[in-house]
Amino acid sequence: MNVQPLLENGQFLAMSRQQPELFSHPIIFTLKDETQVTITSPGVIQFIPNNEYQRSIVLSCGVHGNETAPIEICDDLVQDILCGRLSLRQPLLVLFANLPAMDIAERFVEENMNRLFSGAHSQETQGIKSNIERLRAAELEQSVVDFYQAVNSSEKWHLDLHTAIRESKNEKFAVYPFLHGQPWSQQALSLLLACGINTILLSNAPTTTFSYFSSHQCGANAFTVELGKVKPFGGNDMYDFQQLIDTLRTWLCQPVIELKDFNEDDFEIFKIHQIINRQQTDFKLNFADDTPNFSDFPVGYVLAEESSTQYIVTEKGESIVFPNAKVALGQRALLTVVPTKIDENII
Ligand SMILES: [Zn+2]
Known part of the structure; x- marks a missing residue:
C-alpha cells in the first residue's frame, strides 16, 4: 500500500471506515522522527518511538x-502523529474498536x-456463537497482548474511553477494575486527576469489560473512563476535554510527567453496592429517563421492579450508575454505588 496519503492527511480512521480493505494485510512504515508505525487491521494502529x-x-x-x-480525541491524536505535528516518546497503541457501529451511529x-472480553467472545450465550462484535473483541485482545509483548516496558497502561448515555452529576468518572485484592495505584489516580477525572468507581468483581481484561490478563493500569454525555459526531465541545487531551499529550510525548501528590480528599470514591440485572420482560426503572448518573435516593426507595421482585435502596448515599432498562434479559440494567474510602490498600 502507498502510505503517502496517510502521511499527508493522517486520515487513518476515515480510511479504516471507508476503505477497510486497504488494511487487510499488516503494514509497517517509519515516520520522519523514526517512530515505527504498524497497522495490523482497520482501526488498529501502533506507534513505537525510536528512543528509550x-x-x-x-x-x-x-x-x-x-x-x-x-x-474524535483519538482521531485527532493519530492525525497529529502521522502528519508529524506530534512526536511521541512513549509507545502507543490506538484502537478504534467498533467501526461498523460507528457507521450506523x-x-x-x-x-x-x-x-x-476475557474470553466471553468465544462463549455461546443465548444461541449466539459469533458476530462482528465477538470477532472484533477477540482481535482487540490479541492486539493489546501483542503490543505489550513487543514493547516490553515495565509500566503498562490502558485507558478505554467512553461517554455515558445520560448526564452525570459527576461528569467524568473512571471505573477501576477489580484487582483481586492487589493495591490500587496512587500514580494512576493522580494521572486521572490530571485528566480532570476525580470520581472513581471501584469494581468489586471480575467482569467482561475491556479494561478488566488488560488489568487482569496483562497487568496493566487499566480503566474504563467515562467522559460525559454521548453526542453525535461533530457535536462535542472539545473544550470539555481539554484537560484530558493536554495531559494525554504530555504523558505520551515526555519522559516524565509531573503529577500532584495523591491526596484522597481530591477524589470522590465509590464502591459498587448492588448489581441489578434485568430478569423479566416487565422490568422497569422507577425514576425519570433523564436522571443523571450518581443521583442518590433515600433508603427504602424502590429503584426498579419486575414480576415478583423489587430492588430497594438499602444504604445512605446509595446512588445510581449506568441505568438502562432496555438491556437484554440477564444483563445488567442498573448499578448502585455508595461512597467509600480507599484506606491503606494503595501504593
Ligand atoms: Zn461506552
Whole structure:
C-alpha cells in the first residue's frame, strides 16, 4: 500500500471506515522522527518511538460506536502523529474498536462489545456463537497482548474511553477494575486527576469489560473512563476535554510527567453496592429517563421492579450508575454505588 496519503492527511480512521480493505494485510512504515508505525487491521494502529521509553500506553475508543468524543480525541491524536505535528516518546497503541457501529451511529451492531472480553467472545450465550462484535473483541485482545509483548516496558497502561448515555452529576468518572485484592495505584489516580477525572468507581468483581481484561490478563493500569454525555459526531465541545487531551499529550510525548501528590480528599470514591440485572420482560426503572448518573435516593426507595421482585435502596448515599432498562434479559440494567474510602490498600 502507498502510505503517502496517510502521511499527508493522517486520515487513518476515515480510511479504516471507508476503505477497510486497504488494511487487510499488516503494514509497517517509519515516520520522519523514526517512530515505527504498524497497522495490523482497520482501526488498529501502533506507534513505537525510536528512543528509550518508560511506559506502553493503549488508548481505545468506540467500543460503543456512538460514543463520539473519545473517537474524535483519538482521531485527532493519530492525525497529529502521522502528519508529524506530534512526536511521541512513549509507545502507543490506538484502537478504534467498533467501526461498523460507528457507521450506523449506534452503540453496537449485534451485541454490547464491552461484555465480550476475557474470553466471553468465544462463549455461546443465548444461541449466539459469533458476530462482528465477538470477532472484533477477540482481535482487540490479541492486539493489546501483542503490543505489550513487543514493547516490553515495565509500566503498562490502558485507558478505554467512553461517554455515558445520560448526564452525570459527576461528569467524568473512571471505573477501576477489580484487582483481586492487589493495591490500587496512587500514580494512576493522580494521572486521572490530571485528566480532570476525580470520581472513581471501584469494581468489586471480575467482569467482561475491556479494561478488566488488560488489568487482569496483562497487568496493566487499566480503566474504563467515562467522559460525559454521548453526542453525535461533530457535536462535542472539545473544550470539555481539554484537560484530558493536554495531559494525554504530555504523558505520551515526555519522559516524565509531573503529577500532584495523591491526596484522597481530591477524589470522590465509590464502591459498587448492588448489581441489578434485568430478569423479566416487565422490568422497569422507577425514576425519570433523564436522571443523571450518581443521583442518590433515600433508603427504602424502590429503584426498579419486575414480576415478583423489587430492588430497594438499602444504604445512605446509595446512588445510581449506568441505568438502562432496555438491556437484554440477564444483563445488567442498573448499578448502585455508595461512597467509600480507599484506606491503606494503595501504593
Ligand atoms: Zn461506552
